[in-house]
Amino acid sequence: MSNELYADSAQARELDRRMSGRYDEWGNLIRPAHEFCHQYDPKEREARNKAENERKAARIRVAIGQMEDFFQCKRT
Known part of the structure; x- marks a missing residue:
């Protein structure tokens, strides 16, 4: 079976994180922009x-x- 069709649990978690858009490419939770912005x-x-x-x-x-x-x- 090829690697493209198989996803172990670590690969699935990584894919879920990427697809959710809440995590960056290193798996860190992305904080909302208002926490970074200052007036x-x-x-x-x-x-x-x-x-x-x-x-x-x-x-x-x-x-x-x-x-x-x-x-x-x-x-x-």
Whole structure:
């Protein structure tokens, strides 16, 4: 009998979990979105995003500098 037609109890439980949509691909229960969401002040969110973007830009500049040093390139 082929594996496609046979499902032992572990396989059946995994399939049930996938089909229910309540579990992620690792079998962990998915919490409702309202447990993750927070209502932040728009100004606070904007300030946080701006600070995060500045940190990202700094990391990108460092990475580009390291690549230029590695490949011995000069900026024009």
